[in-house]
Amino acid sequence: MAQPFILPRSQPEAQGISSYAITEFINSIEAHNLELHSFMLLRHGHVLAEGWWNPYEANLPHMLFSLSKSFTSTAIGLAVDEGILSLDDQVISFFPDDLPVEVSANLAAMQIRHLLMMGTGNGEDTMGALVQQAEGNWVKGFLSVPVGYTPGTHFLYNTGATYMLSAILQKVSNQTLLEYLEPRLLEPLNIRNATWAVCPRGINTGGFGMNITTEAIANFGQLYLQKGIWNGKRLLSEAWVEEATSKHISNGDSDANDWTQGYGYQFWRSRHNAYRGDGAFGQYCVVLPEQDVVIAITAGLGDMQIVLNEVWDILLPALKSEALAKDEPAAALLQSLLNNLKLDPPQLQLLSVRETAINGREYSLEVNEDKYEKFSIRFEANEATAVFTMSYGDNIFQLGRGAWLPSKIQVSDVENGHNIASRISSSFTWQDDNTLVLVIRYIEMPFYQTIICRFEGEELVLEKTVNVSFGPKETAPIKGKQLNG
Known part of the structure; x- marks a missing residue:
């Protein structure tokens, strides 16, 4: 079997952009508290910068939402x-x-x-x-x-x-x-282990539900940038690429909004004569034909316009028509930044005298929309295990003490009668002696949830929030009482 074609890597200066500009872009993203999970920048068919914010990883798929379209x-x-x-x-x-x-x-x-x-x-x-x-x-x-x-x-x-x-x-x-895309598109682009949600009758959902890696998104964008050719072979007609990415209908007239520049065939037109596929909470495949650039991003964002503004304000002006002189210090600084990207878990107060009193004790919970019936947590030196009991099974979270602890959770899907495995990275810390903070990141999705556990005597109140959501980000507080025994 022939080896899959992998896009070559290059220093940014060799492809006409300063490493300092890319560093500025990432620093600005972080200064604005924009939660990116991954970022890849391609130019002239070369990967110039790629990074994943720990605990997110290059080899893990990410939920695309409407980028599936x-x-x-x-x-x-x-x-x-x-x-x-x-x-x-x-x-x-x-x-x-x-x-x-x-x-x-x-x-x-x-x-x-x-x-x-x-x-x-x-x-x-x-x-x-x-x-x-x-x-x-x-x-x-x-x-x-x-x-x-x-x-x-x-x-x-x-x-x-x-x-x-x-x-x-x-x-x-x-x-x-x-199944249709596998031999025609996914295998040639080296997109492995893609999954796609289905409707009750087994038809892929189409408009959402696809899960692939960031590099797979980048390869897809590069195929479109190259007008349907990949590794010297035509996968898609140039006529289709042109038609799909052209404006076919108006959707607004704001010069400052990338969602009002017209719509193609399941592609958005963008400012600066670019086009893109995108999905809720910051999943992007941005193609800039005039600059020969592709940008792939996964994220957990509430405002998707801000990231595109950063692209137009910082990266676009830095793209030059000719190669730049080598700048080893700038390239090394950028690489160090990319190698050390991370989303830190909260580290407020690592120990509490409350741990001994609640260690392993069960709390009965009042009726709640999450259908939790009981809660317990058991502490060890550097980790803890939190258990949320429901009528049809337990959700068990392994949490690091002030550090991410990777694991898998089997989420019970009672309607369909099976469990759904999800990769997570979780941590815990104490806000004060009576307030425990649990953070659970679903690292193949845009979401993470924060659960505040407030203890007072034998009483417990759980307050749960999620970082991004199509609906409310908070659920009603859940009250509980410690069980005897």
Whole structure:
């Protein structure tokens, strides 16, 4: 078997950017308290800088959220190249058994291209109708939603539309979206062990749910920058790359907002004639064709615009047309910074006299939305084990004392009847003698949760927050009482 092609590495100066500029970018990111998990900068086909903030690691996949959409678009492009579908195909033509009793003129007019450009004519994101469909038939749920606008005339970011692209592809290829992409895109790009969530009927979700590494994101961006060619071989037609990344519909007119520069086929247009795929909480694949640059980032961010502002304000002006003179001190400083990136666990008060009294004791918890019934924690010299008991099993967290301790947690998925394994890195510290702080990072996702445990006599109050969320970041405090024995 031939060895996979891996992008070459180069010092930044050799590709026309100062190492100091990249150092400034990273320092500015940290000064703004922006939580990046990884960063890769590519230029002229070379990796110039790459780093992962500990406890995140290069070999671990990361949840992409809507960056998945750009991969779904690529699958449609491949299918167009193979002639198994056309962008002019009517959406309803693929699902005659799932149509509503009355098919409106707008629904009948909806084509694959309208799904791609987020111009379906829907007035609201259809995902609610999909997941609430009683039979688990997301296609039927999508087709039941009214189409109030003429397709192609009204932009609406609509994750359900991307799901329909996945469903159509599976219909015409007899393969899931992931199965279809494996030999055509993922294997050639050296994207290994990709996973993708599925709907109740086994169709990949399309608009979200893909998990791959940061380097895989970078390789994908480089393929698009090279107009569909990878390692000297064409994987995707140049015509598709051009069409997918061009503006097909307007989505606003703010000069300062990278989400109002127009939308392509599951790609966002950006300022400075760039384009990108991106996902919630800071998952980016940014392509700057004029500068021959790709930037891949994973993160846990509440504000995604700020990072792009940093790219435009710091990195973009530093990109020069010619190679720069070698600058070994600057390159060494940058490499040292990249090698030592980290997100420190809280280290407030490492010991408490309270530990002996609560060590191994169980607390009964009042009814709560997390369905926790009991809580206990057992301390050792340098770590602790926290157990949250539910009716259908335990969530067990291994935590380092003021340090990250990597482990896996089996999260019970009671609705689907199985456990979900998730890699975590967790720590604990004491805020004061009566207040314990637990931090659990899900290191293949953007999320981490902080659990404050307040002890008073035999009483306990748990307060849980999450760093980023589509909904509330805090849950209601949970009260508990120490059990006898």
